[in-house]
Amino acid sequence: MAVAPGLxxxxxxxxxxxxxxxxxxxxxxxxxxxxxxRPTPDGANTSLYASTVPHLPGxxxxxxxxxxxxxxxxxxxxxxRAIQDSATARQLWVLSEQLTDVHYSFPAEPPSQR
Numbered sequence: 001m002a003v004a005p006g007l008x009x010x011x012x013x014x015x016x017x018x019x020x021x022x023x024x025x026x027x028x029x030x031x032x033x034x035x036x037x038r039p040t041p042d043g044a045n046t047s048l049y050a051s052t053v054p055h056l057p058g059x060x061x062x063x064x065x066x067x068x069x070x071x072x073x074x075x076x077x078x079x080x081r082a083i084q085d086s087a088t089a090r091q092l093w094v095l096s097e098q099l100t101d102v103h104y105s106f107p108a109e110p111p112s113q114r
Contacts, residue, residue, distance in 0.1 A: 001050050001056065001058065001059070001060050001061075001062070002060070002061045002062070002083075003046045003047050003050045003061075003062045003063070004046060004061075004062070004063040004064070004069055005043035005044070005046050005047065005064075006038060006043060006046070006063065006064040006066070006069060006070045006071050006072070007036060007037040007038060007043075007070045007071060008037055008038050008039075008040055008042065008043025008044075009033045009034070009037045009038065009039055009040050009043070010040055010043070013029045013033070014026055014029050014030060014033075038071055045073070045074050046062045046063060046064060046074040047062075048074075049062055049074035050062040050074070056076065059083075060076055061076070061077045061078070061080065061083050062074050062075070062076055062077065063075065063077050
């Protein structure tokens with residue numbers, strides 16, 4: 001399951017490594033967030049939707065329904081090219097296993113449906 005929160009007010013653009021970018025950067029970023037970004041609880045709606053709606057298929061992608069998936073109500077998306085990009089998905093999986101040192105073994109072929 002993949003979830004995109006859209007533009008959400010948080011400290012991602014102002015905290016951590018960005019906290020040393022200077023006062024002007026911080027002021028402009030906070031102003032932009034206040035004008036264009038959704039409140040943090042609204043950004044959680046896509047995650048809540050993905051985790052509570054019954055019978056969403058595995059591998060689903062949930063994102064806001066607004067323009068460019070930046071704002072709006074959560075909706076199941078299925079037409080994005082990235083969803084079908086298995087080569088990049090495989091690379092991301094391998095990288096995630098390397099970075100977390102958590103490894104999963106899967107059967108070479110899915111079990112047959114009887």
